[in-house]
Amino acid sequence: MPAIAVIGGGINGVMSAWTLARAGHTVTLFERDTLISHTSQASSKLLHGGLRYLENGEIALVRRALADRDWWLAQNSKLASPLAICLPLYRHARRSRWQLKAGLWLYDHLAGHSALPRHAFVPPAALLQNGDRLCPHQLLGGYRYYDAQMDDARLGLWAAQQARTAGVSLNEHALVSRINCDGSLQLGGQRLQFDAIVNACGPWAERLLTESQIASPLMLDTVRGSHIVLDRPLSQGYLLEVTGERRVVFVLPWQGQTLIGTTEQRQAPDAPVACSDAEAIYLLRLYNDYFPPASETEICGRYAGIRPLLKSARDPNRAQREHALITQGRLLSVFGGKWTTSPSLAREVALCVEQQLRT
Numbered sequence: 247m248p249a250i251a252v253i254g255g256g257i258n259g260v261m262s263a264w265t266l267a268r269a270g271h272t273v274t275l276f277e278r279d280t281l282i283s284h285t286s287q288a289s290s291k292l293l294h295g296g297l298r299y300l301e302n303g304e305i306a307l308v309r310r311a312l313a314d315r316d317w318w319l320a321q322n323s324k325l326a327s328p329l330a331i332c333l334p335l336y337r338h339a340r341r342s343r344w345q346l347k348a349g350l351w352l353y354d355h356l357a358g359h360s361a362l363p364r365h366a367f368v369p370p371a372a373l374l375q376n377g378d379r380l381c382p383h384q385l386l387g388g389y390r391y392y393d394a395q396m397d398d399a400r401l402g403l404w405a406a407q408q409a410r411t412a413g414v415s416l417n418e419h420a421l422v423s424r425i426n427c428d429g430s431l432q433l434g435g436q437r438l439q440f441d442a443i444v445n446a447c448g449p450w451a452e453r454l455l456t457e458s459q460i461a462s463p464l465m466l467d468t469v470r471g472s473h474i475v476l477d478r479p480l481s482q483g484y485l486l487e488v489t490g491e492r493r494v495v496f497v498l499p500w501q502g503q504t505l506i507g508t509t510e511q512r513q514a515p516d517a518p519v520a521c522s523d524a525e526a527i528y529l530l531r532l533y534n535d536y537f538p539p540a541s542e543t544e545i546c547g548r549y550a551g552i553r554p555l556l557k558s559a560r561d562p563n564r565a566q567r568e569h570a571l572i573t574q575g576r577l578l579s580v581f582g583g584k585w586t587t588s589p590s591l592a593r594e595v596a597l598c599v600e601q602q603l604r605t
């Protein structure tokens with residue numbers, strides 16, 4: 247059986263390893279820290295098609311992500327569950343009612359025969375009844391649509407357990423310092439030989455290539471995203487426009503509290519990853535524009551992660567969320583990739599590896 251090395255124990259590495267093992271390969275995964283301990287446990291906890299990506303024309307990505315969202319819901323209903331999200335409509339909003347309606351219609355259409363309810367208009371009186379105390383000033387009503395929420399850290403570890411059961415050898419605290427296009431890699435003082443290597447290092451994928459003196463055909467834009475947590479309950483999710491900006495931010499119920507995110511700040515992948523005070527204040531201001539004001543002292547948690555985005559736009563908000571797979575000899579590198587779409591990404595990885603092994 248061909249021996250495959252997967253480097254990186256985030257969700258994309260774990261799902262790739264699991265899928266390759268199910269395809270009959272002998273798979274060894276190397277993670278320099280612990281499994282699901284970086285970007286994949288610092289997400290907005292959404293399994294979603296990505297409604298806002300429709301504005302960037304990423305129709306194929308949204309369709310695939312919606313199918314993957316439903317796959318996760320079918321796999322583990324304890325750690326992934328449907329979530330109602332409200333898009334309130336204010337008189338002064340940037341996006342018109344008809345823009346939202348068109349986007350949601352397309353979103354439902356792309357979801358095909360999903361079991362999740364389709365979007366619906368909610369009149370203002372009904373919107374204000376749920377105890378969340380959304381600002382009523384100039385509120386015209388809102389749309390409710392459905393995506394899913396997950397416990398990213400636990401669901402990722404569940405996937406790792408499935409990979410282990412399928413025969414993957416999972417190695418933590420295993421830093422790979424060099425990879426080569428002939429399928430060999432350097433782990434500590436050892437040189438190990440494989441039939442193929444999958445570089446699934448997320449935000450660090452390009453750096454591993456550079457450190458291995460392999461020209462990287464694509465560039466990654468590493469963009470920090472931060473969240474804050476308020477100790478206030480919330481009955482449903484909200485997708486809210488940032489005042490004066492095109493950006494939208496999620497305000498979500500999370501373990502009896504309120505999760506608010508995210509931001510987009512370019513940073514080097516090796517700089518410390520933490521939510522800055524400026525980001526926390528930015529997110530708190532957004533919250534305070536829509537809900538009864540909370541003070542900084544009410545922030546009871548904050549975290550940050552780095553998105554591995556394909557370099558595609560000056561403004562990271564407009565950057566593509568698609569991934570790319572690049573083959574160089576016996577080496578396959580994964581650039582980008584959402585949490586939600588890791589199952590379909592993993593299937594693509596398995597197909598590419600099959601092709602590599604045939605040549």
Ligand SMILES: Cc1cc2nc3c(=O)[nH]c(=O)nc-3n(C[C@H](O)[C@H](O)[C@H](O)COP(=O)(O)OP(=O)(O)OC[C@H]3O[C@@H](n4cnc5c(N)ncnc54)[C@H](O)[C@@H]3O)c2cc1C
Nearest residue numbers: 254256257258278285286289290292422447448471585586
């Ligand atoms: C703020 C934020 C919010 C997000 N929200 C969502 C969301 O709600 N829904 C969604 O679908 N997506 C979301 N995403 C995107 C998603 O979280 C990421 O795209 C995804 O987690 C990336 O997973 P990964 O496996 O590629 O990277 P990572 O999880 O970062 O894993 C890469 C792993 O490689 C390891 N590694 C690196 N170098 C080496 C080496 N040399 N040797 C061994 N191991 C190495 C690292 O230690 C790391 O564990 C969000 C991203 C951010 C930043």
